[in-house]
Amino acid sequence: MNIKANIPEPAPEPEKRVSRQRDIIDRRALTEEIDRLFAEHGVAKARAQILALLQGALNQGREEIGKRLVENPSAGHDAAAAQSFLVDQLIRIIHDIAVKYQYPVSNPSSGERIALMAVGGYGRGEMAPHSDVDIAFITPSKQTSWTEQIVEAMLYWLWDLGLKVGQSSRSIDEMVHMAKDDLSIRTALLEGRYVWGDTGVYEEAKLRFFSDVVEGTHRTFVSEKLAERDSRHHKMGDSRYVVEPNVKEGKGGLRDLQTLYWIGKYIHRVASAEDLIEVGLLTRGEFLRFRKAANFLWAVRCHMHDITGRAEDRLTFDLQPEVARRMRFADRKGKSSVERFMQYYFLNAKVVGNLTGVFLAHLDETHNAGVRRFIPNIIRRPKKLKGFILDRGRLALPDEKFFEKDPIRLIEIFQLADKYELEIHPMAMRAARRDAKFIDNNIRKNKRANKLFMEVLCSPRDPELVLRWMNEASIFGRFVPDFGRVVAQMQFDMYHHYTVDEHSIRAIGLLAKIGSGELVDDHPNSTETMKKLKNRRVLFVATLLHDIAKGRGGDHSILGAEVAMKLCPRLGLEPYETELVAWLVRSHLLMSAMAFKRDLSDYKTIQDFVSQVKSMERLRLLTVLTVVDIRAVGPGVWNSWKRQLLTDLFESAEEMLLLGHKQRGRKERIDQKKTILAEALDLSKAQFDKLAKRLNDPYWIAEQSDIIEQNARLMIAAGEDNLAISAEAYPERGATLVTIYAADHPGLFFRIAGGIHVAGGNIIDARIHTTRDGMALDNFLVQDQKGRAFSEASQLERLKQAVEDALANRAKLAPKLEARPLAHSRADAFKITPMALVDNEASNRFTVIEVNAQDRPALLNALAYALFESKVTVHSAHISTYGERAVDTFYITDLLGSKIESKARLNSLKKKLTVAATFQPVGKEAA
Structure with a gap:
């Protein structure tokens, strides 16, 4: 072995303690039963029975771990360690089956040796119920036919058990070469842990890894891991406060804590996160917060895997209520159980962010050349720092008691950071977080403190950045308790x-x-x-x-x-x-x-x-x-x-x-729009007057001049035809304008709405007009499912064709509407009780009715059909969506053009709209 003498041997990994291990899996009893089955039936015939035996052990083990999690729903570390223990025992059994029964060798050569090393999260001894099983098969030299057979046999057992295996099969030299070139391989091997097989091969692999790969590459590794972390954060939304966080990869998640441990282990060869205390990267209190946050995040992740039956790491809306229930969060006044659970989640994510800052500050002090990522943006260096000092361009404290002597400085440091565009030293942030308790009512009422705070809040520079620093340090919430x-x-x-x-x-x-x-x-x-x-x-x-x-x-x-x-x-x-x-x-x-x-x-x-x-x-x-x-x-x-x-x-x-x-006034506005239209159209005065007279005053008031021109050209092009449809992108409004010029008849609105939805469109606004000679002139603003305008020729043609088919009743609308996918499948996590509100004071001419409901496919079509059934005329519709909630407002009159005043009729209308918002429309017309 070529191992440098000055490289210390890595400390052995501590055994993860798992209580009542045999309740999870009894490897001795299983091994005895497997030996009996092989003895009675032989290798080929016993396989099916042994696989069933192992599958039963895996299921029973998971069930036991799940039961323990239910009994102690916040014990994340225990659940993660128990899952790793279960997989360890199964892999050991499978290894022994392959070596002892499937491909036995009585006198193995030096090359016929193999070590099984758990890597990645599995190597750390932490697994959620459906985590990947990351395992490295290590051989002393190039693989022999025997080692290839062993690896293949083991993989087939693991795959047949339904485990998702991330595996590599390499010699020690190949492992070293690939680890040098690939950061992800190097990180996975950093957490390598012996599972089974030849201990000599494993020990040599570990020593070669630290001597040939790790030695002398600390700065490079740290900078690469931090860059990798930043890239991951950007991909995940670059905020630890997104409401559907990724528990594993998101900012403030498990991966951030693991990154700290990886860096500490790479530089100081620590064997566990607790050892970060010994090397001075965390204090005892900080480690306890590290442990508590990780324990909570692991509990959440294990619950998510358990609920979904798969490796689910995104805490989606549909999972949040169930995880909150399992973790025993209860409703409180003004806050539901799920909101309280998620607030606790984000507070833990905030702890992770704080620990990251402290950890990097320690690294910066000892490895600053390779770790420092930000160069301070100093436009002008302040001559006076109010007692603060500059440490490599960052605001720092002259001593540990600086804030305690004058707690107003806890506000002032942020005001100075904003004023002079300076970074705050992470150790000063750590002290601010520690000393936030000194902000009391006297400080809150202090005029100077409030003046400093207002300077930050109203800053013309970058108040968002500095206020976020104040929030991370817990100063913001202490100074403004609300x-x-x-x-x-x-x-x-x-x-x-x-x-x-x-x-x-x-x-x-x-x-x-x-x-x-x-x-x-x-x-x-x-x-x-x-x-x-x-x-x-x-x-x-x-x-x-x-x-x-x-x-x-x-x-x-x-x-x-x-x-x-x-x-x-x-x-x-x-x-x-x-x-x-x-x-x-x-x-x-x-x-x-x-x-x-x-x-x-x-x-x-x-x-x-x-x-x-x-x-x-x-x-x-x-x-x-x-x-x-x-x-x-x-x-x-x-x-x-x-x-x-x-x-x-x-x-x-x-x-x-x-x-x-x-x-x-009204007349002046109408005259102005008529003048603009006359200038845009190439018509004689007689032709223009004839066209203009067909459009009533409410139309001229409601529509913008550019839309009026588009409508007029469509009417002229239609001539004597009783149907014309236009669809064109309308960039000024970020939508597509769909115009329908057709003979007016009952049910026109709901059919148009259905046709647009069949074509994949969402209606965001609708204006319904009737010309003086009985033609409907309806304008719809439409977007796709992602809130964008339809602009391609094929999309516009599809929109027009779908509306035309709906109006001609060429195909039944109901089946097509039902076939359209729900725009927000996650909306099932929310239950919104439909409600219809009537307002006869909001308009002088119309009854205004507002429907609040859960958004779903063809909701507008269903509501429009209910209005058609109620024998009312819709003059305009305004559609708003707020996530899973839709708010649709209709300006309506009775068939004679008057407001609807009858309480009985209004109550009937509200009831029909509420039913329509709850169920799909029924009846021949809806079909």
């Missing part, structure tokens, strides 16, 4: 992608970027609006507080306004500013509700909105707050359609507030 209540709090729905604290911090970051002009392409109106604000700090405080009362068992907007009234004076806001923040928090959902659920062409909608907003300053503040609130919900939620609706509402409200609606 914010501390929503740290790591999730909302159990498919709409919100992040926890409440993460959402709020992201919204503040977006606010700063809009204010600096960075997002002018995405948010031109908001960028321009922020320039006109008289008081920007009101907007930043309102953004911080808009969701701060979630989870309190009431309307979070109203409760949040109460929080604002108490907190804002403490933060140094004047009484009028406090009132304004409270109004913004109370009304932060008003603008989106009006824009997405109401008809913006209806004068009463704008009037009602303006009556609540009252001033241009409040309109501007509310507009920008609405934009950042929506966009910070998560990726894909914001789109150009929402931007257009909010801009339309803003401009209409602005016009009413600045000019008064009478200066640009």
Whole structure:
């Protein structure tokens, strides 16, 4: 063996202690039974019986481990160790079968030796019920025919047992060569553990690995593992607060803890995570937090495998309630059991993040040249640091008692980091986390402390980054206890992608970027609006507080306004500013509700909105707050359609507030649109007048000029035909405009809705018109299942054909609708009770009815059919989805064009819509 004399032998791995081992699997009893079966039936005939015996042992072992997990649902380490023990015993039995009975050799040569090494997570002695069995078959030199037979025989046994095996079969030289070239192989072998076989081969392999592969490559390994970690985080969403986290690979998950252990083992040859204390990488308290977080995460992962019967590592919505139930979380006022469980999950993920920072800080002190990943962005070095010091460009502490002497420094360090764009030294972050307890009511009421906090919150630089640091250090929640209540709090729905604290911090970051002009392409109106604000700090405080009362068992907007009234004076806001923040928090959902659920062409909608907003300053503040609130919900939620609706509402409200609606009244607006259309069309005055007279006043008010032009050209092209269909991409609204010009008849709306859905479209807005000569002119804005416009010629043709088929009744709609897949299969995890609300005050001309229901295929078709059955006329439909929840609003009249006033008829209509939202439509017309 070529082993360098100065390389210490790696410490032996500690045996994972598993209680009552024979209750899981009795290897001695199984071996005796296998020996008997081979003796009685011979090798060939005994195989089936032995396989059944092993399968029974595997099932019984898993059942026992599952039973223990039910009895002690938080014992993650015990379950993971027990699963590894079970697999160990089976592999040992299978090895002995292959060597003793299938391919026995009486006098093996030096090459006819083999060692079985568990690698990866299995090597660490931690496995979930359906984890891969990662095993390395190691031989002293190139494989012989005997070792090949042994490996093949063992693999067939393992595969027949249904185990997913990750295997490699290499000589020691091949193992060393491949480990040098491949980071993943090197990492897996780092955790190599002897399972069975030739101990000499195993010991030589381990020594060669540490001498020939590990020695002298510490810095490279650390930098590569950290880069690998960053890449994994980016792939998984780059936040530990996504509401469907990956327990294994996600940020703050098990892999992050394992990365710390791998780095520690690679550099210091530690045999267990606890040994990180001895080498100074973690304190005893930090290790205990490491152990506690890992134990919880392993418990969650084992429950997930057990529930699904497969290797499932993503904690999806449908799994969260069952895992919460198994781990004995209960409902509390304002928070369901699943929300409490997920909050605890995210708090553990936060612990993992904290430990990572501390660990890397220690490494940085001793291996900084190879570990340091970030170069501080110092625009100007401060001359005065208020007692803080600079350590390689990072804010650090002069001594361990620095925060304790003056706890206001716990806020000041973040203000300095923001002001001078400095990193904070991880050891200073560790001290801040430790000393957060010194922030008491005296510090919270201190004017200087609040001034420093407000400078960070309203920073024109990067408040999101610094506020996130404050949150990670637990300073944010200590200084603003109401914010501390929503740290790591999730909302159990498919709409919100992040926890409440993460959402709020992201919204503040977006606010700063809009204010600096960075997002002018995405948010031109908001960028321009922020320039006109008289008081920007009101907007930043309102953004911080808009969701701060979630989870309190009431309307979070109203409760949040109460929080604002108490907190804002403490933060140094004047009484009028406090009132304004409270109004913004109370009304932060008003603008989106009006824009997405109401008809913006209806004068009463704008009037009602303006009556609540009252001033241009409040309109501007509310507009920008609405934009950042929506966009910070998560990726894909914001789109150009929402931007257009909010801009339309803003401009209409602005016009009413600045000019008064009478200066640009209904007649003036209609005349202006007619003039624009006349200029666009090549028609004589007589031809134009004839066309214009066919369209009634509500049509001219409701539609934009570009859509009016498109509609007019379709009508002209149709001539005497009673059907024309157009579908074209409408980039300004991020959707496809589908226009149907057809002879009006009952049921037209639900058939069009069904046809669009059959073609794979989601209707996000609909305007239904009838010309004075009895033709329907209906405009639908349509997106695909991912919220994008249909733009390819084949897609547009499919849309038109599907609508035409539905209108001509060429094929039964119901079977085609049922065949369409559910857009959100995870929606089954949520149960939303359908509800229909009637509002006869929201419009002067129409009855407005809003249906809240669980989103599902062809929901709009079902609701439209219910309206058809109820003998009402639909004038416009506005469709909004919030994850698993759909909110569809219809502006309707009776068949004579009047509001529906009869309580009996309204109750009947609500009942039919509620039933339609629950079940698929029935009846000949629906088919």
